[in-house]
Amino acid sequence: MSPIDHLAGLFAGEGVRSYLGEDVSLATHMLQAAMLAERSGAPDHLAAAALLHDVGHFAEVGRRRGDEHVDYQHEAAGADWLAQWFPLAVTEPVRLHVMAKRYLCTVEPGYFARLSPASVHTLALQGGVLTDPEARAFEQLAHAQSAIAVRRWDEAAKDPLLAPPPFEHFADALRRLLTSS
Numbered sequence: 428m429s430p431i432d433h434l435a436g437l438f439a440g441e442g443v444r445s446y447l448g449e450d451v452s453l454a455t456h457m458l459q460a461a462m463l464a465e466r467s468g469a470p471d472h473l474a475a476a477a478l479l480h481d482v483g484h485f486a487e488v489g490r491r492r493g494d495e496h497v498d499y500q501h502e503a504a505g506a507d508w509l510a511q512w513f514p515l516a517v518t519e520p521v522r523l524h525v526m527a528k529r530y531l532c533t534v535e536p537g538y539f540a541r542l543s544p545a546s547v548h549t550l551a552l553q554g555g556v557l558t559d560p561e562a563r564a565f566e567q568l569a570h571a572q573s574a575i576a577v578r579r580w581d582e583a584a585k586d587p588l589l590a591p592p593p594f595e596h597f598a599d600a601l602r603r604l605l606t607s608s
């Protein structure tokens with residue numbers, strides 16, 4: 428099976444059934460994030476990162492066991508899994524999207540107040556806000572700005588009234604990004 432068909436299957440199956448304490452399913456959340464990226468004119472690799480940023484929550488990909496008091500590091504699990512098919516421009520924003528939340532809470536007044544309750548809960552498990560030196564170090568990372576962009580779409584992609592396009596809408600762009608199939 429091609430990686431695109433594999434991903435499509437995850438979105439259509441577990442993605443539709445899974446919720447992470449938000450008002451939308453995991454599939455809708457990721458499709459909304461990609462739609463918002465596309466609407467803001469993001470290049471394909473960033474829209475792909477937005478689309479795939481939470482694949483580490485799929486049972487097949489991550490280590491999720493349903494304990495809400497444990498951080499399963501879905502961002503690293505997702506990035507490592509995606510790396511079998513996609514370049515760093517896609518995988519590293521995925522890997523850093525949790526760090527980007529911790530960063531934005533540090534540097535941007537009011538950011539924390541806009542987080543969903545589920546996101547506030549996981550923030551604590553993920554290590555809380557960054558210290559100033561940690562924030563400066565984060566900014567130096569090669570894919571930090573991409574991760575911050577993905578994070579902003581991530582935060583906005585929890586709207587039960589926003590109907591995203593189907594996975595298929597993004598399939599051609601994903602196919603063009605593949606490093607192997």
Ligand code: FE
Pocket residue numbers: 456480481581
């Ligand atoms: Fe997310």
